[in-house]
Amino acid sequence: MEEGKMDENEWGYHGEGNKSLVVAHAQRCVVLRFLKFPPNRKKTSEEIFQHLQNIVDFGKNVMKEFLGENYVHCGEVVQLPLEFVKQLCLKIQSERPESRCDKDLDTLSGYAMCLPNLTRLQTYRFAEHRPILCVEIKPKCGFIPFSSDVTHEMKHKVCRYCMHQHLKVATGKWRQISRYCPLDLYSGNKQRMHFALKSLLQEAQNNLKIFKNGELIYGCKDARSPVADWSELAHHLKPFFFPSNGLASGPHCTRAVIRELVHVITRVLLSGSDKGRAGTLRLGLGPQGPRVCEASPFSRSLRCQGKNTPERSGLPKGCLLYKTLQVQMLDLLDIEGLYPLYSRVERYLEEFPEERKTLQIDGPYDEAFYQKLLDLSTEDDGTVAFALTKVQQYRVAMTAKDCSIMIALSPCLQDASSDQRPVVPSSRSRFAFSVSVLDLDLKPYESIPHQYKLDGKIVNYYSKTVCAKDNAVMSTRFKESEDCTLVLHKV
Ligand SMILES: O=P(O)(O)O[C@@H]1[C@@H](OP(=O)(O)O)[C@H](OP(=O)(O)O)[C@H](O)[C@H](OP(=O)(O)O)[C@H]1OP(=O)(O)O
Numbered sequence: 001m002e003e004g005k006m007d008e009n010e011w012g013y014h015g016e017g018n019k020s021l022v023v024a025h026a027q028r029c030v031v032l033r034f035l036k037f038p039p040n041r042k043k044t045s046e047e048i049f050q051h052l053q054n055i056v057d058f059g060k061n062v063m064k065e066f067l068g069e070n071y072v073h074c075g076e077v078v079q080l081p082l083e084f085v086k087q088l089c090l091k092i093q094s095e096r097p098e099s100r101c102d103k104d105l106d107t108l109s110g111y112a113m114c115l116p117n118l119t120r121l122q123t124y125r126f127a128e129h130r131p132i133l134c135v136e137i138k139p140k141c142g143f144i145p146f147s148s149d150v151t152h153e154m155k156h157k158v159c160r161y162c163m164h165q166h167l168k169v170a171t172g173k174w175r176q177i178s179r180y181c182p183l184d185l186y187s188g189n190k191q192r193m194h195f196a197l198k199s200l201l202q203e204a205q206n207n208l209k210i211f212k213n214g215e216l217i218y219g220c221k222d223a224r225s226p227v228a229d230w231s232e233l234a235h236h237l238k239p240f241f242f243p244s245n246g247l248a249s250g251p252h253c254t255r256a257v258i259r260e261l262v263h264v265i266t267r268v269l270l271s272g273s274d275k276g277r278a279g280t281l282r283l284g285l286g287p288q289g290p291r292v293c294e295a296s297p298f299s300r301s302l303r304c305q306g307k308n309t310p311e312r313s314g315l316p317k318g319c320l321l322y323k324t325l326q327v328q329m330l331d332l333l334d335i336e337g338l339y340p341l342y343s344r345v346e347r348y349l350e351e352f353p354e355e356r357k358t359l360q361i362d363g364p365y366d367e368a369f370y371q372k373l374l375d376l377s378t379e380d381d382g383t384v385a386f387a388l389t390k391v392q393q394y395r396v397a398m399t400a401k402d403c404s405i406m407i408a409l410s411p412c413l414q415d416a417s418s419d420q421r422p423v424v425p426s427s428r429s430r431f432a433f434s435v436s437v438l439d440l441d442l443k444p445y446e447s448i449p450h451q452y453k454l455d456g457k458i459v460n461y462y463s464k465t466v467c468a469k470d471n472a473v474m475s476t477r478f479k480e481s482e483d484c485t486l487v488l489h490k491v
């Protein structure tokens with residue numbers, strides 16, 4: 001990055017989450033990721049630099065180890081001219097969704113992260129001029145807690161995502177309950193995965209975005225966003241999946257295109273394309289807990305039809321979903337079992353505040369930090385060391401529960417040799433693809449009390465409100481049972 005020559009006109013608003021804002025370069029395949037803060041909570045430049053450097057180090061020393069190096073792009077911290085950042089901030093302000101404007105872009109430090117633009121990622125010998133389609137999925141937590149510390153019975157039956165949906169709709173964050181259940185996506189069972197992806201396409205919330213040539217073409221900003229338009233989406237996707245046409249437009253075409261997309265994404269998600277270092281994942285956490293969530297319309301539909309819960313097909317070990325799930329399962333104790341251990345660390349720090357550095361609460365996230373994460377014992381010997389290990393594992397697990405997966409698809413010719421790049425076929429075309437993971441910022445130690453409170457709120461709301469009205473909810477969801485049955489056809 002030639003920092004002296006930075007021109008804000010070469011950059012455009014790309015997207016943002018709760019904690020960072022991303023701008024993309026118009027020509028080059030790079031993005032800048034800036035931190036955001038509430039207006040009254042400014043940090044010093046040194047603190048911001050350290051925070052960003054910690055993100056890079058955590059990616060390099062921990063997440064690359066767990067997920068594999070091909071999937072993780074750590075980027076680097078860059079220092080930018082303050083005038084450039086100021087002008088850029090003014091330029092993009094009008095494009096920011098209102099719901100995200102409670103936080104301001106950091107324009108004072110001049111630091112940002114420079115990363116490859118994963119929506120335009122050209123791996124191996126992808127031709128520059130080829131169109132590129134990119135699907136971003138934020139899958140969330142893919143397992144039901146198996147910890148014996150869980151006190152709410154409901155948490156052993158219904159996954160957090162499905163329970164949280166009800167609170168989110170009640171508080172106006174989203175308009176309607178999604179039929180997506182992370183356990184379906186993580187099941188490894190193709191039918192369940194198709195159902196999960198179709199549900200994400202129906203109600204994207206902040207769990208699904210689609211980009212064409214780096215531009216967002218499908219996604220949802222907030223509860224006021226217009227209802228998803230599948231025919232418009234199909235119009236964008238048709239040239240990718242039916243390049244030689246032969247398919248009239250209309251509902252039949254829309255369904256065919258969406259089906260192709262869902263099938264291709266499922267295949268990519270099940271592929272183990274990571275050719276990174278061997279033995280990256282040393283966790284080896286076996287499948288634990290229930291394999292279905294009782295609130296998932298898919299499993300409800302099966303039960304309605306008198307069928308058993310589907311077999312656990314299991315995810316192939318090389319695939320990113322499998323690896324992500326393993327990292328999520330570092331949350332061995334659930335927040336209910338973790339919170340007393342957090343309190344133990346807190347008490348220790350109150351007595352010995354100078355120990356915070358030695359305990360690596362705020363980094364450095366180095367090899368030593370990574371090594372300690374590999375201790376999966378759950379035998380509490382009453383020490384601060386045990387409590388700290390569980391706290392750090394929990395933070396890493398929470399990070400994996402909130403990351404996103406980016407799948408880039410670039411059409412390749414039928415007769416092109418695939419050389420090194422992985423290729424996924426669809427009915428009428430083939431795609432070279434890459435899979436990456438983003439938003440791997442380690443969750444802060446300070447967020448644990450919030451997690452604890454939120455967990456209680458989610459479960460209590462679900463138990464009191466939803467279970468009481470269970471029959472009503474069942475009937476609303478089963479207005480759509482025809483749709484559920486459809487996906488159960490052999491594929
Ligand atoms: O708690 P959750 O599950 O609601 O997750 C939060 C996300 O909400 P979601 O449910 O995905 O809409 C939330 O996403 P949104 O702001 O809702 O798009 C953030 O990702 C938040 O992380 P952080 O505080 O910015 O580090 C996430 O908080 P963490 O729990 O990961 O700390």
Ligand SMILES: Nc1ncnc2c1ncn2[C@@H]1O[C@H](COP(=O)(O)OP(=O)(O)OP(=O)(O)O)[C@@H](O)[C@H]1O
Nearest residue numbers: 015016017018019020022115116117118119438439
């Ligand atoms: N390297 C990248 N290439 C392309 N797009 C990116 C990249 N990094 C982030 N984005 C886009 O910017 C959006 C916001 O980034 P990110 O998820 O990192 O923000 P965040 O504030 O950390 O998220 P959260 O709300 O989960 O805390 C992403 O959803 C994605 O669409």
